Every structure is written in structure tokens, then in C-alpha cells.
Amino acid sequence: MNIFKKYKMLVSIKEAFDNLPCGVAFFEKNGTPLLVNRKMYGLVYDLLETELQSLDDIEILLKVQFVFSSEGRVWRFERIISESEKDFIEIKAADVTEIYMYKLRLDEAVEEQKSIMRRMQRITRNIVSITRNEEILSMKMNIHNELGFILSNSRQFISQGCPENEKQDYIDLQRKTVKML
């Protein structure tokens, strides 16, 4: 292959690389840029307002899950771990706008589910509380009625002159009431 053809091929590769819809950059192990496409340069300038000079410049973008460009798109920067990592470092910036939108909808759905769960728990607690209050009320009414009955019985026993043949029933009733209380 002559030099001209080889040069033309390299230019074509570079052109194709620059036209990729995602940002791609290769760095030396010491952080010096080896190959950076147009999209990556544009993104770094848009997001950090600085030219991409070294790997350190975009470390901050690798630490966050999502970054938002001025044109309203959402990007994710990640370090591609591959065999070539031994020789150079590859960074990729992918347009994840749609994934981000799905994630937002998912977060909303999860939040709504949590809210429903909280409501259900509140309703369950209320049901328990209402049941308990009803039981307490029933117990109070039971005690009140029982004491009213024993009082009426007791007064009848006294007004009849405490008859000997009714004494045992009267005492049994008293013992039962004491036990209930």
C-alpha cells in the first residue's frame, strides 16, 4: 500500500471515529490523550467548559451516574475495562437520555408503591387500633353491666332480710365478680 492510500485510510478511520454518536477517548497510562473523538471534545467542553488535556480533566465525570449536557441530553461516562487496559485507558460517554427517562419513571413508580405500602400499613394499624378500642369498650360495658347486676342482686338479698337459703348463691356471685375484677 502506498503512503497516500495509507494516509487516506487513516483519515477515513479518524473521520468515522469522529462521527460516532458517542464520545470515545483513549489515554496513555499517565493520562495523556492518545485519541479523542469530536463528540468527546464537545461534551467535555460543554460540561466542564475546558479543553480536554488529560484524563484528570474528566475524572469528575466518571464519578457521577448521569451528567446533563446543555442541549438537554443525559450522558454517562465510563471507563471501559478491556485487555487493552494494559496499554491504554478507554473512556466512553454514552447518550443514556432514554434510560434516564425510564429510570425516572421507575423511581416514580417505586415511590408510588412505597406510598401505597405506607397507606396500607396505616390502615392496618387503624384496624388494629379500632379492634382494640372496641374490645376495651366491650370489656368496660361488660364490667359495668356485671357490677350493675351484682348490685341489684345484692340489694334484693338485703331487702329480703338476707335469707339463709339464698346466702350461698349470693356468695358464689360475689366470688365470681371478685374474680372477674
Added chain:
Amino acid sequence: MLNQSQKYIERYGELAEMLAAEKDPEKIKKLAVETDFIIAFIKRRLNIIFLHEEDENINCAELCCCIEESLKTLRLNGIECSCISELKKTMDFERMTYLYEGFYRFVSDITDDISSLHVYLRAYGDTVCILMYITSRSDLSGISGIQREGDKWVFMIE
């Protein structure tokens, strides 16, 4: 709830057992009246507790009902009784139970000796007191705080 009435419930249990063991008809009647008196007290005291759960302050009329319930027992024993209150105010739970317990303790000690008991609920500063006029066959002067007014004994729970 019932813990606050525990000592009275225990006394009620003791009275029931004393009744079971007693053979003398006169003593049986005396114990039955005492038992009835304590049942009325427990019932009405629990009522006050239940009312207190609904509201911090309780109408004075409730104390009059409590006393009236206890007086029904005394009437069974031939004692002439009344309870009069024209107060249209409320009082807190502690004050009401203090007055009703004071009334119960005082009256249960003298039940055997008295022939009449007239109870008045009177305003006492911001709150209420119980004033009792008693006719008794016995000398009650040994009771702390009791005073003589003509042929009546007067006792105040303040």
C-alpha cells in the same frame, strides 16, 4: 385501669369470704350492707375512670350520681339520706376521685352508728368540697375534723 381500684377489690374479696364464714344473721346483714356499699363504690369509681378517658374534666353531677348510688345502700340499712348539688361546673379526675374516696372511707367507718346523712356538694374556691350533716346514735367526736352543730355532726371533705 383496675389497678387503681385494686385495694377496694381486695377488700370486696375479703368481705365476700367473711360473709361465707358468718353464721349470725345480724352480722350477715351488716356484712352484706358493707359489701353492697363497696360494690357501689367500685362500680361508680370505674365509671369516673371511664369518663376520664373521654374527657379531662368531669361534670360535678357525676359525683352526685356516685354518692347517690352509695346512699341507696345506706337506705337499705334504714338510714335517711340525701345528696344535693346545684353546682353546674366540672372538676378534674384527681379531685373527683379524691372526694369520692374520702366520702367512701368516712361513711364506711360510721355506717353502723348513723341514722341520717345529708350530703351537699359545695363550691370551694375554684373547686368543690363535700359537706355532710350526720345524725348519729354514737359520739363521733373522736373523728378528726368533725364538728358539732346542734343535734348534727358536720364533716367536710375539702
